[in-house]
Amino acid sequence: MTPELPVLILIGQPNCGKSTLFNSVAGLKAETSNFPGTTVKHTHSLVTVGDRLLNLIDLPGTYSLNPSDPAEKTALTHLFGEKPDVIINVIDASLLGRSLELTLELLELGEPMVVALNMMDLAEKKGTVIDAAALERTLGVPVVPVVARRGQGVKTLIERALELMAEPRPAPVQAYSGDVEAALGEMESLLPPGFPLTGNGRFTSIKLVESSGLYFEKALAEADPDLKHDLDRIRSELEARRGKPAYEIIAAERHHLSQKLFEDCCRLKPGDRQSPSGKADAVLMHPFYGYLILLAILVGFFFLIFKVGSPLENLLLAPLQSLRQALTVRLGSGSLVFHLVDGLLQGIGGGLAIVLPYFIPLLFLMALLEDVGYLARAGFLLDTFMHRIGLHGKSVTPFILGFGCNVPAIVATRILESRRDRIVTALLIPFIPCSARTTIILALVAFYLGPWWALGFYAVNILLVAVLGRVISMFMKGPSPGLILEIPSLKMPSLKSLVQKTYLQLSFFLKFAWPLLVLGSLVLSLLQFFGADGLINAALSPLVVHGLGLPPELGVTLVFGFLRKELSLLMMLQALGVGTSSLLTVITREQLVVFAVFVSLFIPCLSTFGILWKELGRKVAFLSAALSVGTAVVLSLIVRAIL
């Protein structure tokens, strides 16, 4: 057993800059974003501060400790599971009044805690001057002003946390109104010793009183029916006195307490307290210009990625091509050595010359959209359209993330409250062209047929998502809870954070996906050498040749597309035995489109299939696969018939 490391846990409301703070302490480890719920998994990091090794944990953002979506449940589970030595409560200082409500809830735990007042610069812009020292005195826990984006105050924050760890002081109690305190006190006195489910007696009592029908109460009813009886009595007495449900009484208590703290510790500069994004938002979410901007962003990104990627692709392919020719002459095209070397070259070179030129700009632009805070705005604009396909604006974030990679997009469906919405969204995500498919579309369709073809391809793809959404919703009815979505203030993205994020995603590709590409190319080379590819091609020829009208050699490439979508593209050139410059001499433009359509849609890739299984179960994963194969066949046949 290794000695237990001190555990510091970061917890805060969505979008409070928790992950930025985490990054600034931990270096290039976690992902940050300006959208509620993008960190849906918790992230661990071992960091050295001074001469101490610490275990730093970043939890998904949570608005309160009464979770309402799966991402918030994750936060709560880990808060109790990890047994933190110190809790670092990260607060968006520009939303101090609201953020303190979670702080009060956390204080109820009675654990050692430090408050990180993040985004002090934004708060000042909004005209709020916060007296951190006064807040510290009132709360009774250390309060440290921080600007995580620029690394200001981070060192002090960690130092104060370490001081607290050396001399643990439990957080003091913040008292509610007399009648509520009386009810809580009575409840606490009835709890048998050692009963607390979590935290301490007071925390347990508060949760029992406020969360009727939830997990806490069910656990209690099973453990001690008499106590449950007392709880019901205490709660109904309180409710009768106040004429409101208990959860509302406690929520209002916290609200008033935090407003009071806010008023006591803040000075508002005179003038209009308009949100700093107000003017920009009037345009960004305008009923006409808003959509124009949304469209311009999507089309602009597309052309930008193409304009950056395609010259790079050309530039990088040329030396690769000549290297391959030299090898053919040197090794002879029939030898095993040539096949091995060629397989390696295709895999490594293909990844470098065909995938990366498009992949890197796409990652960077996605990171930009997230960091600025545009995703929530897109959710607002697209809410109406999402209702048409049986969802609402909150599903827009997972969808847009899907353009980067379907895997985190499916994980991000955890921000949706209803399971039905999660399933419908997750079934549609595999139809969103991810970066791998964007590569296929750009490197194949745009490269050979021109960017407008590729743009048309995208348009059809998005239309397909809409149609499928409509169809799936017909089968999966269910009340979708209405939209409640926070619109965070717009933030100036920092280049450092964008680069970090791009790098993180890229390193994931280099570590996991690229080796797969190389391995796939190598296997295909060997299959070709031993003539085994013919068998697979023959088996698939009814579909490939008769159905889709493609050359039989492409059969084997489809099989590998299940591993990584780009693999089909690289292997296509390899299987047809041509270089990129002469592709159109062996297949027609129509065949190229049909191939691109089929490969894009025919099955979620292995990782996507895996994450669907993990997040939503086997049934959903197989349903998704069946849906993809069916759609791909039908759509390819239609495309073939039209062209």
Next chain:
Amino acid sequence: MPTPKSLAEIKSNAAVRVVSIEGGRGVRQRLFALGFHIGDRVVLQGHGPFRGPLLVNNLTTGTCLAVGRGIAQRIQVEAEDDA
């Protein structure tokens, strides 16, 4: 006394006070947690076209929320007394 109206019926850019929030516990608790309470001063900033969601700025807590029309209809507000 001003008569309460639903949030979906009021004019943009005038501050109003939240009088009541109806609806299921899930929705109400969510609104509370996102910094939207009874008694708060809010401003309707705009709405999405085609019966889209409403953009509501909460002057008391400083948060900005997009709220679907169905939910907005169950939030009663009244004009400020001194207005």
